[in-house]
Amino acid sequence: MRFRTLCPSIPPSLYPFQPAVRITALEPQKKNKRRVSVFLDGNFLFGLSNDTVGALGLHVGQVVERADLDRIAREEQFYKARQYAFLLLSYKARTTSELQQRLTRKGLSPDIVAATLQRLAELKMVDDAGFARRFAEDRIAIGHKGKWRVRGELLKRGVAKEHIEDALATAPDEKEAAREVAEKYLSRNRRLDPDVLRRRLYAFLARRGFSPDTIRLAINVDDSEST
Numbered sequence: 703m704r705f706r707t708l709c710p711s712i713p714p715s716l717y718p719f720q721p722a723v724r725i726t727a728l729e730p731q732k733k734n735k736r737r738v739s740v741f742l743d744g745n746f747l748f749g750l751s752n753d754t755v756g757a758l759g760l761h762v763g764q765v766v767e768r769a770d771l772d773r774i775a776r777e778e779q780f781y782k783a784r785q786y787a788f789l790l791l792s793y794k795a796r797t798t799s800e801l802q803q804r805l806t807r808k809g810l811s812p813d814i815v816a817a818t819l820q821r822l823a824e825l826k827m828v829d830d831a832g833f834a835r836r837f838a839e840d841r842i843a844i845g846h847k848g849k850w851r852v853r854g855e856l857l858k859r860g861v862a863k864e865h866i867e868d869a870l871a872t873a874p875d876e877k878e879a880a881r882e883v884a885e886k887y888l889s890r891n892r893r894l895d896p897d898v899l900r901r902r903l904y905a906f907l908a909r910r911g912f913s914p915d916t917i918r919l920a921i922n923v924d925d926s927e928s929t
Contacts, residue, residue, distance in 0.1 A: 725764045728755060742766060754778045776814070783810055783818040788827075797830050798823075799860020834861050834869035846879045851911020880912045880920035 727741035737749050740760070750760075754777045766774075786808065787801055796804075798819055805815045822828040834856055841847045841855070849870050856866045887903050894902070900921060907917045 722765050722767045725760060725762055725766060728760065728762055750774065750778055751781050753781045757781075779810065779814050780817055783808075783814050784821060787818055787822055791822075791827055795833055795836070796828070797833055797859045797861055798828050801828060802860075830861050831865045831868065833859075834865045835872065838866075838869040838873040842876050842879050843874045846883050847910050848880065848907070848912030848916065849873065849876050850913055854911070876912060877916050877919055880907055880916045883907060883910060884920040 723742040725740065725742060726744050727739075729739045729741070731737045731739055731749060736752050738752060738755055739749050740747055754760075754774065758774060758777055760774070783805055787805065790796060790801065790804055801822070802815055802819060805818060806812075810818075819828065837856060838849075838852050841852045842849065852873070853866055853870065856869070857863075884903060884907065887906055888899070891899055891902070903921050904917055907920060908914075912920070
């Protein structure tokens with residue numbers, strides 16, 4: 703979605719010279735029935751989404767001042783920001799921080815971004831606590847990653863620390879995931895020297911984000927052997 707189509711504004715040069723004008727027509731656009739062409743005093747000025755027209759209660763015969771045009775432009779930006787956010791969420795779940803970054807990169811003003819995120823939260827389409835719980839469960843139970851790795855990935859996604867710790871507290875036990883990873887690694891590398899195998903397995907599990915205690919349990923070595 704291009705920037706100029708995402709964030710339309712009404713150029714000051716298009717403002718009517720009169721302090722107030724009247725909406726003389728709201729005509730559905732031929733190529734997109736979800737948008738209407740707005741005519742002021744018989745002159746086409748801009749196109750708007752049906753959502754914006756409905757949200758502002760625009761109607762034929764309504765008197766519009768310059769301040770109203772700014773309000774209309776802002777509402778249209780808000781509408782298109784929501785549509786862009788819906789599109790992003792249709793691909794995959796995202797955190798509040800991730801959406802904020804994507805919307806900001808589109809050139810949207812901070813107040814439009816904040817209003818969009820608030821609306822998404824009201825619609826329960828963005829929920830960092832729920833995102834963290836699902837992410838932790840999937841990464842540990844299915845992805846076989848350790849809690850340290852999961853914590854770091856959630857922090858990078860901008861999830862608050864309290865949500866992360868709550869998610870990890872209810873996540874599947876990482877010890878079982880570590881054991882499964884260790885068993886597969888051992889089965890593929892049986893020909894290695896036992897000491898070399900243990901060191902490499904330890905490093906492999908550490909890279910996957912498992913804690914030292916979990917790693918020692920998984921490969922059945924004591925503290926002295928792992929140092």
